[in-house]
Amino acid sequence: MSFLNLQEISKSFGGFVAVDQFNLEVDKGEFVSLLGPSGCGKTTTLQMIAGFLDPSHGQIMVGGEDLTARPANQRNIGIVFQSYALFPHLTAAQNVAFGLEMRKATQGERQEKIDRALDLVHLSAFRDRYPKQLSGGQQQRVALARAIVIEPTILLLDEPMSNLDAKLREDMQLELRSIQEKLGITTILVTHDQNEAMALSDRIAVMNEGRIVQVGKPHEIYEDPANVFVSSFLGKNNLLAVEVEDISGSKASVRFNGQSLTVPCREGVTNKEAWLSIRPEKVQLTDKGSGLLEGQIKTRVFFGNHWLYQIETASGEFLVYSQNTAVPNTAPRDAVGLNWQADDARLLNMDAS
Amino acid sequence: MNKNGPLALVFHTLFIVFMVAPLAVVVWVAFTPLGYLQVPTTQWSLRWFYAIFENEGFIESFWLSLALGIASASLALACAVPAALALARYSFKARGFLVGLFLSPLVIPSVVLGIAFLRFLTQLNITGTFFGMALCHAVFVMPFVLRLALASITGMDRSAEQAAVSLGATHGTTFRRVTLPMILPGLVGGWVLAFITSFDELTVTIFISSPSTTTLPVRLFNHITQTTTPIVASISAVIIFLSVAAILILDRLYGLDRLLVGSKR
Numbered sequence: 001m002s003f004l005n006l007q008e009i010s011k012s013f014g015g016f017v018a019v020d021q022f023n024l025e026v027d028k029g030e031f032v033s034l035l036g037p038s039g040c041g042k043t044t045t046l047q048m049i050a051g052f053l054d055p056s057h058g059q060i061m062v063g064g065e066d067l068t069a070r071p072a073n074q075r076n077i078g079i080v081f082q083s084y085a086l087f088p089h090l091t092a093a094q095n096v097a098f099g100l101e102m103r104k105a106t107q108g109e110r111q112e113k114i115d116r117a118l119d120l121v122h123l124s125a126f127r128d129r130y131p132k133q134l135s136g137g138q139q140q141r142v143a144l145a146r147a148i149v150i151e152p153t154i155l156l157l158d159e160p161m162s163n164l165d166a167k168l169r170e171d172m173q174l175e176l177r178s179i180q181e182k183l184g185i186t187t188i189l190v191t192h193d194q195n196e197a198m199a200l201s202d203r204i205a206v207m208n209e210g211r212i213v214q215v216g217k218p219h220e221i222y223e224d225p226a227n228v229f230v231s232s233f234l235g236k237n238n239l240l241a242v243e244v245e246d247i248s249g250s251k252a253s254v255r256f257n258g259q260s261l262t263v264p265c266r267e268g269v270t271n272k273e274a275w276l277s278i279r280p281e282k283v284q285l286t287d288k289g290s291g292l293l294e295g296q297i298k299t300r301v302f303f304g305n306h307w308l309y310q311i312e313t314a315s316g317e318f319l320v321y322s323q324n325t326a327v328p329n330t331a332p333r334d335a336v337g338l339n340w341q342a343d344d345a346r347l348l349n350m351d352a353s
Numbered sequence: 354m355n356k357n358g359p360l361a362l363v364f365h366t367l368f369i370v371f372m373v374a375p376l377a378v379v380v381w382v383a384f385t386p387l388g389y390l391q392v393p394t395t396q397w398s399l400r401w402f403y404a405i406f407e408n409e410g411f412i413e414s415f416w417l418s419l420a421l422g423i424a425s426a427s428l429a430l431a432c433a434v435p436a437a438l439a440l441a442r443y444s445f446k447a448r449g450f451l452v453g454l455f456l457s458p459l460v461i462p463s464v465v466l467g468i469a470f471l472r473f474l475t476q477l478n479i480t481g482t483f484f485g486m487a488l489c490h491a492v493f494v495m496p497f498v499l500r501l502a503l504a505s506i507t508g509m510d511r512s513a514e515q516a517a518v519s520l521g522a523t524h525g526t527t528f529r530r531v532t533l534p535m536i537l538p539g540l541v542g543g544w545v546l547a548f549i550t551s552f553d554e555l556t557v558t559i560f561i562s563s564p565s566t567t568t569l570p571v572r573l574f575n576h577i578t579q580t581t582t583p584i585v586a587s588i589s590a591v592i593i594f595l596s597v598a599a600i601l602i603l604d605r606l607y608g609l610d611r612l613l614v615g616s617k618r
C-alpha cells in the first residue's frame with residue numbers, strides 16, 4: 001500500500017479543466033517530481049495536496065487516511081514556495097519557529113528543533129538575520145528549514161530552484177536530495193526543468209494538459225518514452241519519419257531512405273507512418289557514404305566535455321552530441337555519415353498519444 | 354551627479370520656493386512684538402506664543418482637532434482594512450461600485466458634503482457632538498486609508514499566508530501574525546494621511562461644528578474673520594513645528610517612501 005495516494009483527482013475552474021483524473025501513488029520516503037510545461041496543472045495539483053484548493057473530484061489519501069476534506073492547517077504538510085514566502089518581519093530563526101509555535105511546542109523543544117533544522121541547512125550563523133539580509137540561496141534554505149522543522153508527513157516543493165542561478169541551483173539540488181534522504185521524507189517536487197527532475201527524483205510523473213502522460217524512473221522514461229511529447233520534453237530528440245512495414249511483438253521493421261531497419265517498438269504503435277526517435281548522444285558520425293543517413297555539418301559548437309553538431313540531411317536536421325576526444329576531426333561543411341545502433345532508436349506514433 | 358538641466362533646476366527651485374516661502378513668512382511673522390500681522394525686522398518677541406497659552410479657546414480646539422484626527426483616522430482604518438481585503442481578493446459584482454463609493458469623498462465638493470453631513474447629523478440628532486464629527490471625518494478621510502491599504506494588500510505575496518496556514522496557523526492567527534505585519538507600513542501611511550487631512554479640514558467641518566465643538570482650523574478661520582492678531586501666525590508656526598517633528602519621527606521609524614509611496618523595502 002502506497003503512502004500518498006492521489007485517486008482520480010480533477011480540478012476545473014469554471015469550464016476549464018486544469019487537472020484531469022490524476023492518479024499517482026507515492027511510497028513512503030520516495031521523491032517524485034511532477035514535470036511538465038507551463039500551465040499543465042502542476043501547481044494546481046500541489047495546491048490540492050496541500051489543501052489550498054478543493055478537488056472537483058477524487059480523493060487524496062495519506063497513510064490510509066482520507067485527507068480530501070481536511071483543512072490545510074491540519075494536514076501537517078511542509079511546503080517550499082517558488083517565491084520562498086518567508087515572513088519578512090521575522091528573523092530566520094523566528095521563521096523556522098513559526099510552525100513549532102503553532103504546535104505549542106515547549107521553549108526547550110523549540111530551541112532544539114530550530115537549532116537542528118538550521119544546522120541541517122548550514123544556516124546556524126544566520127539565525128538572527130531578516131530575510132532581506134539573506135541571499136536568494138540562503139532564503140531558500142530558511143524556507144526549507146521552516147518546512148521540515150515541523151516533521152511533516154509530506155514535503156511539497158513548487159519550483160523551489162527557479163530563482164537561483166545555475167551554479168547555486170546545482171549545489172542546492174545535491175543538498176536537497178541529501179537532506180531528503182537523511183530525513184526519509186516523502187517529497188513531491190514540481191518543476192518544468194527536466195534536468196532537475198531527472199537529477200533529483202526516484203520517479204518522474206510527466207504531465208501535459210492536466211493529465212499524467214507517463215510515470216517512471218528517470219532513466220526509464222528517458223530511454224523509453226511513451227510518446228513524442230515525453231521524448232521531446234525529456235531532452236533532445238531527432239525525429240525521422242519512417243514507414244512501418246511489419247510489427248511482431250516488441251520489434252518492428254521500418255523503412256526509410258530505401259533501407260530497412262529492425263527497431264524496438266512500444267505497444268500502441270499502429271499507424272503506417274511513424275516517428276523514429278534517436279537521442280543525439282546515440283548518433284555517431286562516420287565517414288561519408290558509410291552511415292544510415294548522409295548529411296553535411298551545418299554548425300559545430302564546443303561545450304567542453306562534448307561537441308554539438310547540427311547536421312543537414314535529406315530527412316531534416318539532425319542533432320549529434322559527440323564526446324570531446326581532444327582533437328576535432330570534423331569541420332563545418334564537411335560531408336559525413338550518421339550511424340546508430342538499431343536498438344537505440346524508438347518507434348513512436350506521429351500524434352502525441 | 355546632477356542630471357537636471359538648467360531649466361529643470363529653475364523649475365524645481367521655483368517650486369520649492371513657492372512651497373516653502375509662505376510657511377517661512379508665517380513662522381517669521383509669528384515672532385513680531387506688534388499687535389498686527391507684520392514681518393519683524395528689528396524687534397523679536399515670543400509674545401504671541403505666550404498668547405496661545407492664555408487663550409483657552411485655541412488650546413481646547415487644538416486638543417479637539419487632535420482627538421478628532423486620531424478618532425476619525427482610526428475609525429476609517431478599522432473599516433478600510435476588512436474592506437480592502439475583500440476588494441483586493443475577491444471579485445464580485447458590486448466591487449467596482451463599492452470602490453467608487455469609498456473613494457467618492459475625493460470627488461464630491463466639500464460644500465455639498467458639508468451640507469449633507471449636517472442634514473444627516475440633524476436627522477440622527479447628534480449635531481455638534483464629537484461622535485458625529487468623528488463619523489463625518491471618518492467618511493471624509495476614508496479614500497486616503499483605503500487607497501494605501503488596497504495598494505499594500507494587492508502588493509503582498511499571498512504565498513506567505515499559505516505558508517503560515519500549512520505550518521498550522523488558523524485564519525485568525527495568519528492574519529494577526531503574517532498579513533497584518535506585512536501590510537502595516539501601508540496602513541500606518543494611510544492613517545497618517547487621514548490624520549493630517551482630518552486635522553486641517555475646514556470646509557466640511559464649518560457646517561458640522563458647534564460652539565462647543567470648534568476645531569482648530571474653524572476657530573482660526575473665525576478668528577481671522579473678526580480680527581487679525583499675529584496669534585494666527587504663532588499657532589500656525591507651532592503646527593508647522595509639530596508636523597516637521599512628526600514627519601521626522603515617522604521617517605526614522607518606517608521611512609517615508611515606504612509609508613506614502615508604498616515602495617517595497
Ligand SMILES: Nc1ncnc2c1ncn2[C@@H]1O[C@H](COP(=O)(O)OP(=O)(O)OP(=O)(O)O)[C@@H](O)[C@H]1O
Pocket residue numbers: 013016018036037038039040041042043044045192
Ligand atoms: N484560480 C484559477 N482560475 C482559473 N484558472 C486557473 C486558476 N488557477 C490555475 N488556472 C489555470 O489552470 C492551468 C494550470 O495552472 P497551474 O498553475 O497548475 O500550472 P503550472 O503547471 O503550475 O504552470 P507553471 O509551470 O507556469 O507554474 C492554467 O492554464 C491556469 O491558467
Ligand SMILES: [Mg+2]
Pocket residue numbers: 042043044
Ligand atoms: Mg506552477
